[in-house]
Amino acid sequence: MLSGIQPTADSFHLGNYLGALRQWVAMQDTHDAFYCVVDLHAITVEHDPAVLRRRTKVAVAQLLAMGLDPERATVFVQSHVPEHAELAWVLGCITGFGEAGRMTQFKDKSSKQGTGGTTVGLFTYPILQAADILLYTPEPGEGERALRVPVGEDQRQHLELTRDLAQRFNNRFGETFVPPEAHIPRGAAKITDLQEPEAKMSKSASSPQGIIDVLEEPGPMRKKIMRAVTDTGSDVVYDEEKKAGITNLLRIYAALDGASVQELEQRYAGSGYGQFKKDLAQLVVDTFTPIRERTLKLLDDEQQLDRVLALGAERASGVAARTMDTVRDRVGFVGRGR
Ligand code: TYM
Secondary structure: OEEEEOOOOOOOEHHHHHHHHHHHHHHOOOOOOEEEEOHHHHOOOOOOHHHHHHHHHHHHHHHHHOOOOOOOOEEEEHHHOOHHHHHHHHHHOOOOHHHHHOOHHHHHHHHHHHHHHOOHHHHHHHHHHHHHHHOOOOOOOOOOOOOEEEOOHHHHHHHHHHHHHHHHHHHHHOOOOOOOEEEOOOOOOOOEOOOOOOOEOOOOOOOHHHOOEOOOOHHHHHHHHHOOOOOOOOOOOOEOOOEHHHHHHHHHHHHHHOOOHHHHHHHOOOOHHHHHHHHHHHHHHHHHHHHHHHHHHHHHOHHHHHHHHHHHHHHHHHHHHHHHHHHHHHHOOOOOOO
16 A cells, blocks of 8 residues: 655644545554655645755654654655656556546645746646556555555545556556555544635645644644634534534544444534544644654754654655556566676
């Protein structure tokens, strides 16, 4: 399995954690797992080099603090493995222009950037994502030939494109890639903004009040949850249409606590929003405080982080190089000779 996350903020947020990262930690025990901090994707919008460098390290530290174990899982930085960009070029040459133009994330992001600010990199972003995934296709004979990608709901369309490209490549050039399966969690696939509960919680679009950062201090975390937008009623019940705010909080609570939404509705029947929010805030603080503390400690030892990344790059490169050898041969590139 493979998944990726962009180092585009000073902290991951609650949506990243519940939609994806928690599954990453669980799946390292059951899968041959590759986790990639996608810095090439992060430069598809304007960025500051020093900030990117810092955020990439903070991203890696958070992943380790959440429980990824570099002995069991391969944690690496995308730009350390140049095959990602190389395969993206090849896949770009079998992607239709119209097909890429239908990607809703591109349409959303480019409409925000305006025509002048939209880059070719932003347009081809999903093709690079397809390359990230397909490079880690298991070899025949490596056991079950499946490729799983744990992500939130917003990545579903990119995963569909990846499947299409895998199949198209296989049809044209011979069986090479395993079409990946999206592994999207049930309850927490789309955590919404605390202030705008119809919109996705998002690094780029949410206001600071709408987003809970993993690395946030407990005080502001509690405040944001207590101030989360709810409806004018007082019943803690799930209703996506009429009670989007409380429904989002119920989903978050259920995902963190392990209780079902129905159990929570019963637990809070008649107690109003205040107690419910207070308990939820405590749950979020208890989940993220140890992660914040471990992250800060890990960031104190840069050499250790660098060692983890060197090991990750070496392991990822081994697999990526092998896949690219096959790809080059299949598409008809002449070997270098010896
Ligand atoms: P990114 O960096 O935006 O988000 C990382 C992961 O968090 C999930 N996510 C959410 N889940 C639930 N609710 C939310 N509000 C929420 N916001 C974000 C995302 O679905 C994602 O799983 N294109 C990817 C990065 C990427 C990638 C890959 C992913 C590059 N290459 C290869 C998988 C495989 C992205 O922008 O994620």
